[in-house]
Amino acid sequence: MELKPIAERFILHWGEMGSRWGVNRTVAQIHALLYLAGRPMDAEEIALTLGVARSNVSNSLKELQSWRLARVVHLMGDRRDHFETSTDIWELFKLIVEGRRQREIDPTISVLRDCLGNPAIGDEDTGTEQRIKETLEFIEVLTTWSEEMLRLQPETLMKAMGVGAKISRAVRRKD
Amino acid sequence: MELKPIAERFILHWGEMGSRWGVNRTVAQIHALLYLAGRPMDAEEIALTLGVARSNVSNSLKELQSWRLARVVHLMGDRRDHFETSTDIWELFKLIVEGRRQREIDPTISVLRDCLGNPAIGDEDTGTEQRIKETLEFIEVLTTWSEEMLRLQPETLMKAMGVGAKISRAVRRKD
DNA sequence: CATTAATTTCTGTTTTTACAGAAACAACCG
DNA sequence: CGGTTGTTTCTGTAAAAACAGAAATTAATG
Secondary structure, eight states: OOOHHHHHHHHHHHHHHHHHHHHHHHHHHHHHHHHHHOOEEEEHHHHHHHOOHHHHHHHHHHHHHHSOOOOEEEOOOOOOOOEESSSOHHHHHHHHHHHIIIHHHIHHHHHHHHHSSSSSGSSOOOOOOHHHHHHHHHHHHHHHHHHHHHOHHHHHHHHHHHHHHHHHHHHHHOO | OOOHHHHHHHHHHHHHHHHHHTTTHHHHHHOOOHHOOOOOOOOOHHHHHHHHOHHHHHHHHHHHHHTTSSSEEEEETSSSSEEOOOOOOHHHHHHHHHHHIIIIIIIHHHHHHHHHSSSSGSSSTTTTTHHHHHHHHHHHHHHHHHHHHHTTHHHHHHHHHHHHHHHHHHHHOOO
């Protein structure tokens, strides 16, 4: 229940990082707590452990569930909802990337496509159209590729990154 | 001076995206403006174009400069500072990744190393140490690899991503 | 060196976001 | 079906961030 010092440090830092990346601090803290705990916790216990209001926990858990970063589980003989997260860091990373893509990248792609499809694009300054086009292409390449990568097994991905690094080194010699 | 509709849409959306990723809206807007304009602009012009206070522009430009996303240039016969950004989207991406690494990833790595080096780690719950260790390793692998990737020329990187995707497809058959 | 132009820093306000606590709601149990 | 436990929603407050405008500072010019 009471946090041990190192877990506390980890959780506080994670909350801080969340803030910097546009994630509510409490949301990030709860996720870090569940991750470190590695076991299901009920909302009350989470609230007490982190020293935040019960309602705050409720809303934050809903947010985490919308990212599929937390799920409800039930313990035998206990009426309360318990919440857990994956302890597989690769899986967590994938969920976060996927969530961000859906929420932010996809809408951005729509906007850029819309801009380029709009006849009024002709009225813009020279170069503007070109740069919007390049931006769209860039985002599309990056997302396609990251989707491919994230579909891999972690071990394979590791290997692929090794290959990537090797290509990198090989090419740099010629750079 | 007056924004044309599509540029305006792009800039507003970019500002919105900035907010969601922990970047001040005005900062993101100014960057988008300089990017689309593709020419140096002075602070006054930026303020008028975006309809924000001159002081806001000044601070935001300082922020952009700290990311190396904007630089001062001088125009012949004009006392005022003018600001420009790269129109190379790959270069911009690199600068942003690099900035985030320095500001957020590196400190996180320090914290995690610190946690693992602390003798008190023994007092933590079973599994906690393991997960912190995995988290650190994960971040280290990812940053090392991304550094390698970003060192490549864009064209090479494109090629490498093609290879990555190919590996991905090849392996998936066996998955 | 006084004047003007340009920029930055400071201060207070506004806006936004996060949050606590209360109230409402729902599920369950004897 | 009344009491109990658990959860969500609502409402107001507090904290944080963004921002405008004024004041101060710095640099350039005649």
